[in-house]
Amino acid sequence: MSRIAYVNGQYLPHGQAVVHVEDRGFQFADGVYEVWSVFDGRLADFDGHLTRLWRSLDELRIDHPMTRQALEMVLKETVRRNRIVEGLVYIQVTRGTARRDHPFPAEGTPPSVVITAKSLPLSKGNALAAKGVAVITQPDIRWGRCDIKTVGLLPNVLAKQAAKERGAAEAWMVDDMGLVTEGSSTNAWIVDEEGKLRTRDAQSNILRGITRAAVMALIAEEGLELEERAFSVDEAKRAREAFYTSATGFVMPAVSIDGVKIGNGKPGPIATRLRALYLEAAERDAI
Template sequence: MSRVSYVNGTYRSHAQAVVHIEDRGFQFADGVYEVWGVFDGRLADFDGHMTRLHRSLNELQIAIPMTSAALKRVLDETIRRNRVRNGIVYLQVTRGTAPRDHAFPKDVAPSVVVTAKTIDPAKGEALATKGAAGVTQPDIRWGRCDIKTVGLLANVLAKQAARERGAYECLLVDEMGLVTEGSSTNAWIVDADGKLRTRDTQANILRGVTRTKLLQIIAEEGLELDERPFSVDEAKQARELFVTAASTFVMPLVSLDGTKIGDGKPGPVATRLRAAYLEQADRDAI
């Protein structure tokens, strides 16, 4: 079956799905995106992603293209047409199409693109059971990483660096030697004292929706949490290291830059939180 995309009001095959050459997403990375996990054909954390989408659009002064209810119908229909039971659905909203000029154009409708694809959950479970490798490199991104913009070149370079070094994820490190987040994830440790730690969102990091959901689960589970940064050395000396995202849920990292984390196996906290997240996300998906 050929994949089907939604582009500005029309469902098209991938081969026919195009935007104008002067779409500002293509010309300037002038747009935002969101990714929802799909559980049994339903959207996980719908409201959380929608809230973040509206915040990102408002921060960039891009008009909200349609109501949340209308957008959900588009997302659901794209999932249905692609027969996705488990996977992701991707939404991109750009400022629209206009003659190339750095300043905002006037009276231009936003461009909206939606795609969906299947992801085999067994592959993610196998990796989570084994544990993945991580690497580090300096964080060279711009100063507004709290906005989920499509301007991801620095993230792409970091992810490519991870792949070239045989790793799953690259943790980004600021000028003080502290981990900000992953190239496409939020980063967490269980430190040497057994306390969960993750960087607070006052820093230049993305306000992860999966991160937010996990904070709720951590509170419900009665686990101790400290929202403050950790260094690369602290990560390497931690009992556990893991990353979170809508497409990876909770993924244990069992090494960092070649240094074994803990006993080199996924730890009990990450394993417990992954199971709790998956159960809750599946239960609450709509």
């Protein structure tokens, strides 16, 4: 079956789904996006992702394209039309189409909305998690408002490509102080030498990950010790465990960083446990 995309009010075959050449997302990366995982045809962490989408739009002063209820309906219909059982649904909202000029277009210019969905079998991610993945580090060259989930992702693209070329699954970005900020599309975590879970505090220099927040709630339920405190690359390499979180990777154990083995070089018990707990909760609570 051919894929179906939603574009500005229409459901279209994927190959025919287009936006105007002067859409501001294409011209200026003037837009935001979100991704939901799909379990059994239902959306995981729905409220968290929707709240972050609204916040990103508000921070950039882009109008909400529709009501919450309407957006929920369109997202679910896109999933249904694509017959997604396990996978993801992606939304991109831009400031709309207007003559190319840096200032905002005229008031009332409607935002552009694109929604796509694709299958992504859970078994594939589970197989990766069972073995663990490699991570590399890269300088963080992004802008200062990484808390906004914008489509301006060129630094992330370069970091992810560097990881791919070195046989790694992810790149962790490092600031001028040698501290890990986050991954190119994930939040970074370690279990440090003292056995404490650590992840960077969610200020404007990192994205406030929805999966990150869900995992933090699970950590509290499990009674584990957590510090929202930055860690250096050296601390990460000395850690007992390392992993990352994201809407599509869930909780993914990292078994090496820049070629240095983490712990015994196998997925650690805490990351493995948190992945199982997250998947159980996400599947149970998806809508």
